[in-house]
Amino acid sequence: MTRRDIGALLFDKDGTLFDFAATWEAWAVRLLAKLSEGDAARAGFLGNLIGFDVDRGKFEADSFVIAGTPDELVDVLSPEFPFLSRTDLFTMINEEAANAPMAEAVPLAPLLQRFAVQGLFLGVATNDAERPALAHLDAAGVRGHFHFIAGSDSGFGAKPAPGQLHAFCNAVGVAPGRAVMVGDSTHDLIAGRAAGMWTVAVLTGMAQADQLEPHADVVLPDIGHLPGWLGLP
Structure with a gap:
């Protein structure tokens, strides 16, 4: 089968549709400031737990947050906030995520329209939660281009497991061998394979x-x- 037989494209969100550093480093700074209530030393300690250097405002290359899920973030941070339930902490993380300043990796609307004109089915599979994912796509004005959108809490699991990918292929009626997983992390690619x-x-x-x-x-x-x-005209 050749690339010309491809009928569907499934995109990761963060680091793929949107530039990861420009978006999520600003989110991490705001989240840690909120959680630490302005205590710089506390923010630095929490940053170390999640692989984020507060002084530089940068994620470490091996931070689990880069390809992880909100649940994994809650697992790490929850012991530091015994007065917060897991649900409350999850909600706080997602509220900050929904308001993250999204920076498009490239101008999305014209590119997605170009794919649509060629009859390609489009989807999003992210390890972010579904609510902030929808908010980000809405803010960019591109949610309507996608036939399928799944977050880590949408009921299909999270990458690197292939559940979201199988759900996408089933939803659009395209065999996996005619679909592409597009992503910026090994989680995305392992799931695709x-x-x-x-x-x-x-x-x-x-x-x-x-x-x-x-x-x-x-x-x-x-x-x-x-x-x-893809060899598109």
Whole structure:
């Protein structure tokens, strides 16, 4: 099967549709300030727990937050907040996430319209929760371009397991071998391979090309290069 037979594209959200650092480093600064109630030392301690350097305002390359789920973040932070229930902490994290300043990796609307004109089915599979994912797509004005949107709490599991990917293929009626998983992390690509999909890596997240290449059919600078790889007119 050739790339010209591809009928569906499934995108990760953070680091793929949106630039990871520009979006989530600002979110981490705000979340840690809120959780620490302005105590700089406390914010630094919490930042270390989640792999975020508060002084530099940067995630460490190996931070679990980069490809993780809100539940994993709650698991790590919850022991530090015995007065907060897991539900309250999860809600706080998602409220801050929904208000994160999203920076499009490339201008999304014209690119997604270009895919639509070619009859491609489009979807989003993110390890973020569904509520902030929908808020981010709404804020960018592109939610309507997608036939399927799933977060880690949508009932299909989270990457690197392939549940979201299988659900997408079932929802749009395209066999996995004719679908592409596009992402910026090994979680995305491992899930894609497990689902039997093509895998495309992009470099708008935190991972380097040499980390992604073993799991990808191709590594592209960003999703704006997809039309060329697909051979679209």
